[in-house]
Amino acid sequence: VIAFDLGGTWFRAAVVSAQGDLHSERRTPATSFSRFPEASLTELQGMLVEHLAAETRRLMPAAGTARVGVSIGAAIDAGSGRIVGASPLWGATERLDFDLGGALGEALPGCRWTVVNDVTAAALGAATDPELASLRRFAVLTVSSGIALRSFEPGPGRVPVSAHSGLQGEIGHLPAGFGYAGLSPSRDCACGGRDHLSSFSSGRAIAAMLGELEASGCGWLQGDPSPARFAAAVGSGEPRAVELLDAVTEPLAKALLGVLAVDAEIERIALTGGVVDGLGAAYLASLLGHMARLGLYGSRLVSASDFATVVRVLPAEPSPALLGAARAARSRDLPARSPVA
Numbered sequence: 001v002i003a004f005d006l007g008g009t010w011f012r013a014a015v016v017s018a019q020g021d022l023h024s025e026r027r028t029p030a031t032s033f034s035r036f037p038e039a040s041l042t043e044l045q046g047m048l049v050e051h052l053a054a055e056t057r058r059l060m061p062a063a064g065t066a067r068v069g070v071s072i073g074a075a076i077d078a079g080s081g082r083i084v085g086a087s088p089l090w091g092a093t094e095r096l097d098f099d100l101g102g103a104l105g106e107a108l109p110g111c112r113w114t115v116v117n118d119v120t121a122a123a124l125g126a127a128t129d130p131e132l133a134s135l136r137r138f139a140v141l142t143v144s145s146g147i148a149l150r151s152f153e154p155g156p157g158r159v160p161v162s163a164h165s166g167l168q169g170e171i172g173h174l175p176a177g178f179g180y181a182g183l184s185p186s187r188d189c190a191c192g193g194r195d196h197l198s199s200f201s202s203g204r205a206i207a208a209m210l211g212e213l214e215a216s217g218c219g220w221l222q223g224d225p226s227p228a229r230f231a232a233a234v235g236s237g238e239p240r241a242v243e244l245l246d247a248v249t250e251p252l253a254k255a256l257l258g259v260l261a262v263d264a265e266i267e268r269i270a271l272t273g274g275v276v277d278g279l280g281a282a283y284l285a286s287l288l289g290h291m292a293r294l295g296l297y298g299s300r301l302v303s304a305s306d307f308a309t310v311v312r313v314l315p316a317e318p319s320p321a322l323l324g325a326a327r328a329a330r331s332r333d334l335p336a337r338s339p340v341a
């Protein structure tokens, strides 16, 4: 099948074999609101549909199929299958009602389109790992342009969703707090809100903070406020960089403790996304350090190494979201427009 992973920074497309091998893979910059600040929402949606149609035409000969799975960093109402919001891609909007599957069906009617949320796709992809597949329930947390979590029951392939929203695990827009000397403790969120978890802990937030620190003349970025330079500074143990990393992971650690306290059946939290992969071992260590320090009342999980048995990083390759999008497209028990949010 053909699979897409559409994030706020990159779009990835590949042909995925039944064994889960990826080929003809291509990564292109996302047609996001930050790349096209002048474009209207309708234009951004049009560019997205155009991109998907063009890439699908490119990949169809190699794939030998018209089945396409699309993983997208957007909140999808499980009841309607429609996109209700996609702040990493389209910025702040009202609650939307965009039928991406329908638009794709009109653009390229010969194809069978399956659209799933990227975190759900990552959970489906993660469940190709026999150990995760054997669990009663696990959660996937993605930390990239935005932040979201999804709990998943691999046995029945079930994503529990809210009767009020058709959503689950949109923790990126919960209120949060933040502290780092030299940066404002009150920050905007891409959704239009303020002081959300994504305001402090997302890749977009980190990039904004690095820009501000560089402008204020901090020493350790050495004129290069890029995430790669930050990762290098963290990797070499630069104290101010490690301090910023700890400030960024603290609100997320608090959110994850909340998740574990409330949903007792989550046996594992699997981390994925550009921020997790880009910052590597130091990122996980920082997160686990906060979880151990803050603690979980009454739990046998006490030390950072205890929490490390529950909070793990998913392998970045093959991309869990691409694998999951392919799995959703291939799955016979999911209808063409998947109700899986």
Ligand SMILES: [Zn+2]
Binding pocket: 172, 173, 189, 190, 191, 192, 193, 194, 196, 198
């Ligand atoms: Zn928000």
